[in-house]
Amino acid sequence: xxxxxESGGGLVQAGGSLRLSCxxxxxxxxxxxMGWFRQAPGKEREFVAAISWSGGTTYYxxxxxxxxxxxxxxxxxxxxxxxxxxxxxxxxxxxxASRSSVCLGSGCASRPDKYNVWGQGxxxxxxx
Numbered sequence: 001x002x003x004x005x006e007s008g009g010g011l012v013q014a015g016g017s018l019r020l021s022c023x024x025x026x027x028x029x030x031x032x033x034m035g036w037f038r039q040a041p042g043k044e045r046e047f048v049a050a051i052s053w054s055g056g057t058t059y060y061x062x063x064x065x066x067x068x069x070x071x072x073x074x075x076x077x078x079x080x081x082x083x084x085x086x087x088x089x090x091x092x093x094x095x096x097a098s099r100s101s102v103c104l105g106s107g108c109a110s111r112p113d114k115y116n117v118w119g120q121g122x123x124x125x126x127x128x
Contacts, residue, residue, distance in 0.1 A: 002026050002117045004048070006096045008124030012086055016126075022082040022096030022119060030050060031098040034079040035115055036070060038092035038124075047110035050103075059106045064090075086126045093121040 008020040024031060035050035049070035052058045058070055069082040079096065097115035108114055 002028055002031050002098045004089050004096045004098060004119035005119060006094065006119045006122040009094060011123045011125045011127065014086060014126055014128050015082045017082070017084050019088065019123075020083065020094055020096075021080045022081075024077040024079070024098065028077045029116075030100050032071075032102055033099045033109070034072065034098060035097045035109065036079075036081050037097060037112060037115075038090075038094045040119075042091040043092075045054055046092070047112070050099075050109040051079065052090060054113075059109045060104050061110065064067060066116060083124070086124075088128045090124060091126050092124060092126050095119055095121045 002024055003026045007021050012018050019030040020065040031052055033052040037045050038048050039045045047061045048064055049068055051070045051072050067085045071080045096119040099115045103109040
């Protein structure tokens with residue numbers, strides 16, 4: 001099974017930037033795509049971004065489009081999430097996830113139930 005470890009979370013002021021990383025280990029060959037989700041207290045899990053390992057196809061949630069960038073390093077089995085112009089509403093626990101099935105379109109790639117492996121999460125707090 002794939003194992004995922006997130007890092008890079010922390011406290012940042014509004015307008016600032018953070019770069020999250022997700023390192024995959026174990027049976028990484030079973031993963032075809034990676035995604036980032038976030039969850040704030042009392043709210044449902046929200047799709048942030050996704051990327052495929054092979055073609056690098058990306059998808060973004062509407063709330064982060066234009067501010068966040070997902071990228072991958074295939075040699076290091078690592079995915080990054082560059083977060084710019086952060087807002088207080090970005091405050092949440094951010095989770096890295098792996099998907100073993102191919103998705104066509106954001107309707108599939110944005111669904112949490114399509115991902116079968118999850119990291120432990122990393123806290124991102126944006127102050128005003």
